Amino acid sequence: xxxxxxxxxxxxxxxxxxxxxxxxxxxxxxxxxxxxxxxxxxxxxxxxxxxxxxxxxxxxxxxxxxxxxxxxxxxxxxxxxxxxxxxxxxxxxxxxxxxxxxxxxxxxxxxxxxxxxxxxxxxxxxxxxxxxxxxxxxxxxxxxxxxxxxxxxxxxxxxxxxxxxxxxxxxxxxxxxxxxxxxxxxxxxxxxxxxxxxxxxxxxxxxxxxxxxxxxxxxxxxxxxxxxxxxxxxxxxxxxxxxxxxxxxxxxxxxxxxxxxxxxxxxxxxxxxxxxxxxxxxxxxxxxxxxxxxxxxxxxxxxxxxxxxxxxxxxxxxxxxxxxxxxxxxxxxxxxxxxxxxxxxxxxxxxxxxxxxxxxxxxxxxxxxxxxxxxxxxxxxxxxxxxxxxxxxxxxxxxxxxxxxxxxxxxxxxxxxxxxxxxxxxxxxxxxxxxxxxxxxxxxxxxxxxxxxxxxxxxxxxxxxxx
Amino acid sequence: xxxxxxxxxxxxxxxxxxxxxxxxxxxxxxxxxxxxxxxxxxxxxxxxxxxxxxxxxxxxxxxxxxxxxxxxxxxxxxxxxxxxxxxxxxxxxxxxxxxxxxxxxxxxxxxxxxxxxxxxxxxxxxxxxxxxxxxxxxxxxxxxxxxxxxxxxxxxxxxxxxxxxxxxxxxxxxxxxxxxxxxxxxxxxxxxxxxxxxxxxxxxxxxxxxxxxxxxxxxxxxxxxxxxxxxxxxxxxxxxxxxxxxxxxxxxxxxxxxxxxxxxxxxxxxxxxxxxxxxxxxxxxxxxxxxxxxxxxxxxxxxxxxxxxxxxxxxxxxxxxxxxxxxxxxxxxxxxxxxxxxxxxxxxxxxxxxxxxxxxxxxxxxxxxxxxxxxxxxxxxxxxxxxxxxxxxxxxxxxxxxxxxxxxxxxxxxxxxxxxxxxxxxxxxxxxxxxxxxxxxxxxxxxxxxxxxxxxxxxxxxxxxxx
Numbered sequence: 001x002x003x004x005x006x007x008x009x010x011x012x013x014x015x016x017x018x019x020x021x022x023x024x025x026x027x028x029x030x031x032x033x034x035x036x037x038x039x040x041x042x043x044x045x046x047x048x049x050x051x052x053x054x055x056x057x058x059x060x061x062x063x064x065x066x067x068x069x070x071x072x073x074x075x076x077x078x079x080x081x082x083x084x085x086x087x088x089x090x091x092x093x094x095x096x097x098x099x100x101x102x103x104x105x106x107x108x109x110x111x112x113x114x115x116x117x118x119x120x121x122x123x124x125x126x127x128x129x130x131x132x133x134x135x136x137x138x139x140x141x142x143x144x145x146x147x148x149x150x151x152x153x154x155x156x157x158x159x160x161x162x163x164x165x166x167x168x169x170x171x172x173x174x175x176x177x178x179x180x181x182x183x184x185x186x187x188x189x190x191x192x193x194x195x196x197x198x199x200x201x202x203x204x205x206x207x208x209x210x211x212x213x214x215x216x217x218x219x220x221x222x223x224x225x226x227x228x229x230x231x232x233x234x235x236x237x238x239x240x241x242x243x244x245x246x247x248x249x250x251x252x253x254x255x256x257x258x259x260x261x262x263x264x265x266x267x268x269x270x271x272x273x274x275x276x277x278x279x280x281x282x283x284x285x286x287x288x289x290x291x292x293x294x295x296x297x298x299x300x301x302x303x304x305x306x307x308x309x310x311x312x313x314x315x316x317x318x319x320x321x322x323x324x325x326x327x328x329x330x331x332x333x334x335x336x337x338x339x340x341x342x343x344x345x346x347x348x349x350x351x352x353x354x355x356x357x358x359x360x361x362x363x364x365x366x367x368x369x370x371x372x373x374x375x376x377x378x379x380x381x382x383x384x385x386x387x388x389x390x391x392x393x394x395x396x397x398x399x400x401x402x403x404x405x406x407x408x409x410x411x412x413x414x415x416x417x418x419x420x421x422x423x424x425x426x427x428x429x430x431x432x433x434x435x436x437x438x439x440x441x442x443x444x445x446x447x448x449x450x451x452x453x454x455x456x457x458x459x460x461x462x463x464x465x466x467x
Numbered sequence: 468x469x470x471x472x473x474x475x476x477x478x479x480x481x482x483x484x485x486x487x488x489x490x491x492x493x494x495x496x497x498x499x500x501x502x503x504x505x506x507x508x509x510x511x512x513x514x515x516x517x518x519x520x521x522x523x524x525x526x527x528x529x530x531x532x533x534x535x536x537x538x539x540x541x542x543x544x545x546x547x548x549x550x551x552x553x554x555x556x557x558x559x560x561x562x563x564x565x566x567x568x569x570x571x572x573x574x575x576x577x578x579x580x581x582x583x584x585x586x587x588x589x590x591x592x593x594x595x596x597x598x599x600x601x602x603x604x605x606x607x608x609x610x611x612x613x614x615x616x617x618x619x620x621x622x623x624x625x626x627x628x629x630x631x632x633x634x635x636x637x638x639x640x641x642x643x644x645x646x647x648x649x650x651x652x653x654x655x656x657x658x659x660x661x662x663x664x665x666x667x668x669x670x671x672x673x674x675x676x677x678x679x680x681x682x683x684x685x686x687x688x689x690x691x692x693x694x695x696x697x698x699x700x701x702x703x704x705x706x707x708x709x710x711x712x713x714x715x716x717x718x719x720x721x722x723x724x725x726x727x728x729x730x731x732x733x734x735x736x737x738x739x740x741x742x743x744x745x746x747x748x749x750x751x752x753x754x755x756x757x758x759x760x761x762x763x764x765x766x767x768x769x770x771x772x773x774x775x776x777x778x779x780x781x782x783x784x785x786x787x788x789x790x791x792x793x794x795x796x797x798x799x800x801x802x803x804x805x806x807x808x809x810x811x812x813x814x815x816x817x818x819x820x821x822x823x824x825x826x827x828x829x830x831x832x833x834x835x836x837x838x839x840x841x842x843x844x845x846x847x848x849x850x851x852x853x854x855x856x857x858x859x860x861x862x863x864x865x866x867x868x869x870x871x872x873x874x875x876x877x878x879x880x881x882x883x884x885x886x887x888x889x890x891x892x893x894x895x896x897x898x899x900x901x902x903x904x905x906x907x908x909x910x911x912x913x914x915x916x917x918x919x920x921x922x923x924x925x926x927x928x929x930x931x932x933x934x
Contacts, residue, residue: 107819107821108710108714109710109714109820109821110710110819110820110821111713111714152659153657153658153659153663154659155657155659159656159657160656163634164657166663166666167630167634176909176913180909182907182909182910182913183910184910186819186885186886186887187819187820187885188817188818188819188850188885188886188887188890189626189817189820189848189849189850189851190620190622190626190631190817190846190849190850190851190890190891191620191670191817191887191889191890192619192620192621192622192670192815192889192890192891192892192893192894193887193888193889193894193902193906194670194894194902194906194910194914194932194933195667195670195671195675195914195917195918195932195933196620196633196666196667196669196670197910197913197914199633199663199666199667200662200663200666200667200917202663203658203659203661203662203663204662208662220713220714220715220716220718221716222716223716243575243576243577246578246687247575247576247578247687248687249687249688249689249690249757251686251687290716291764294761297758348659350655350656350657350658351655352574352577352653352654352655353576353577353654353656354574354576354577379657381656382656382657383655383656383657384656384657418653418654418655419653419655420653420655420658420660421660422658422659422660423655423657423658423659424657424659425659426659427659427660427661435660435661439660439661440649442643442647442649443649443650443651443661443664446643446649446664446920446921447661447662447664449919449920449921450662450667450917450920451662452916452920453913453916453917453919453920454913454916465661465662466661466662
């Protein structure tokens with residue numbers, strides 16, 4: 001499908017300045033460079049105009065206008081995405097939602113929190129924890145907005161026990177491409193009232209509608225969390241222990257894997273020592289619960305499982321300080337790898353849990369065969385790997401060639417192992433070809449039909465996912 | 468939208484008999500009466516032909532043919548639905564999926580079970596429990612098929628702690644209206660690879676595609692489950708205790724409410740005494756876990772919360788026998804109420820948890836004002852009520868009038884309280900008007916657009932949900 005858009009002109013800018021405070025409407029030189037890319041910065045394009053919206057009404061007015069005039073609109077949170085989903089590849093209007101950052105309501109009886117889309121993850125966790133409550137999704141990037149998290153169906157470290165963002169969104173308020181406002185879900189716990197529009201919006205990367213409010217599900221805050229850092233002689237031994245842990249009836253909150261070279265990157269980046277970096281491979285586990293005894297009972301059993309499976313040791317971090325030091329290192333892996341090279345791109349593949357070892361082995365093979373440095377870490381408990389391909393000292397052309405060759409083979413392998421292109425970072429602009437290759441024509445046509453069901457003029461975040 | 472369908476003729480029957488063993492193709496007198504209605508039997512229509520399919524290939528062949536010839540097709544499981552979703556209101560082909568009842572694969576490393584759609588819930592629980600595993604969704608109707616459960620996004624008793632069917636479907640194989648076969652999801656735990664088609668199919672009541680295989684997520688089987696039956700002086704006191712329990716960090720597996728008159732119905736129906744029927748209102752809780760101490764600790768705290776909130780007593784059922792007697796009574800409520808009257812219809816509304824008491828109070832008011840007997844029970848822990856309007860000795864016209872008046876007001880009230888039309892039984896044919904009234908035009912138009920995205924000829928289960 002090809003669509004024709006109206007170029008943004010002076011009259012459009014004038015209109016936008018009549019809807020929003022003119023100080024929040026930026027054009028030309030006054031557009032910050034940040035607005036032309038996301039975190040991985042592989043895709044660049046400046047929008048014609050940036051509008052920093054402050055309310056649902058403003059979003060709705062702007063969408064009505066853009067709809068009538070066929071102007072492309074790209075919604076954006078903090079720009080912490082990795083696949084170009086928030087880059088305005090067709091120019092037009094960039095709608096920044098970061099000023100819509102109010103916590104609207106904490107409902108302690110229904111255990112829900114209603115927020116605007118620009119509230120940051122770190123603000124949500126701080127706020128609910130001060131009320132003895134808990135929002136489990138825990139992606140590494142705490143400065144992402146909740147709107148961004150909903151739009152990628154972000155996962156994070158605690159998905160093993162608690163699930164992903166989808167599992168914690170009860171209700172959404174969404175402005176459609178034509179400016180109409182629709183509510184989906186609510187504070188209700190169950191719903192069988194027609195197709196789940198809410199579940200379509202979750203993970204739709206800003207292509208079907210703009211989330212202007214979200215009602216999140218909370219849990220009571222577990223009183224205790226204890227982490228175990230477990231060194232293994234090889235990554236295989238580490239990873240092959242995971243299914244045994246999962247089956248043991250002692251489900252950890254998190255099961256992360258990490259390799260020594262990434263830990264060393266993080267030590268350099270943070271200027272801090274990791275508790276141990278003498279082994280090649282580690283599992284990092286967390287257990288949570290309401291009493292120390294309950295948590296101890298769980299992790300003791302799992303520690304034995306690991307030792308029986310070949311673990312070299314088990315380091316228990318039961319003080320907040322020690323845990324913080326480990327988890328802040330884990331949270332800095334992406335930044336640390338980025339700092340260790342000149343440029344990088346990533347593969348966020350997800351495979352069935354028992355196939356992670358095969359996939360990691362394959363990345364090693366690719367690394368050798370294509371002579372490109374590959375760093376990886378990720379969520380061993382849920383089969384979601386983050387594999388980074390690093391440019392280092394290569395020239396642009398060599399890097400592009402190797403990148404393409406590596407991605408082709410990695411995604412192909414992922415598919416062979418029963419996996420999908422993205423576990424939590426999305427498809428956006430950068431991964432469309434790989435989705436197309438692995439999902440097949442019929443699947444892609446359904447995605448395009450759904451896009452048309454919401455946005456027949458294709459003005460909302462065009463050229464993403466399937467278009 | 469209006470669509471024209473080709474009437475089924477002798478050539479069509481001949482074709483169907485060439486695809487499937489002719490013994491599995493029934494027409495005219497040989498069609499069993501069961502195929503003309505579902506469990507509540509309010510909507511009747513015979514199909515022109517019933518085909519009892521045995522494979523994905525047969526389903527795909529039949530859909531290709533029906534698509535080419537514009538013949539309506541209605542998929543059907545065990546027919547235990549309550550809203551007419553499996554009734555072929557446009558005639559045509561009824562595809563019975565009950566013979567597709569094979570358990571295809573248990574994957575103990577990935578904790579998944581792959582099944583055909585006709586496998587019964589009771590078979591799944593028996594099978595996985597024999598492997599020390601657990602499929603948590605637990606609707607009252609254990610003889611329903613898993614395909615039916617997926618298509619209504621069935622909830623059941625354990626949703627408080629574990630969630631609903633949606634939370635336990637990892638992958639689907641779906642035959643589209645045009646006969647193409649698409650796989651959605653898989654054995655993977657996370658997925659951010661484009662719009663979640665899987666989540667659209669879940670709860671779509673057989674209108675978007677036909678599920679021919681499903682990969683379900685399993686958990687390790689909890690070793691211990693203990694139930695508490697807790698009498699309260701009034702329903703209000705009982706229900707108002709629920710948010711306190713939820714917030715207490717001791718989340719029960721189930722929180723059901725029941726009133727004395729329904730318990731008496733069940734005693735009559737089963738010919739068995741319930742452990743206690745002297746109070747007006749009861750909460751029935753279950754706690755599960757891996758050690759008796761862990762479970763005891765949880766329920767003791769909750770028992771105290773209930774007693775502090777005005778409970779009259781706490782009966783602990785810690786033997787399998789005592790628990791079975793309580794839960795089999797609970798499981799028989801629907802049948803027992805049905806047996807107590809001449810005809811009935813139900814309202815499966817879901818409201819935010821803290822508004823259940825208001826809703827129940829309102830049903831009492833309706834009961835008086837409209838002079839119609841109303842029985843209710845349901846899932847207090849997740850705000851999902853089952854409210855039955857009973858015909859008793861009324862004549863047809865009076866009953867229809869009262870039913871309409873009562874439904875109008877109940878659904879209106881549900882909406883005012885922040886609820887939706889259906890918590891777990893679906894919209895089907897019977898509840899379309901109420902969905903329309905409460906969801907609004909824009910929402911309904913999106914549903915219709917999605918239906919068109921999958922089924923532009925509207926041949927698959929027409930006139931359901933939104934068409």
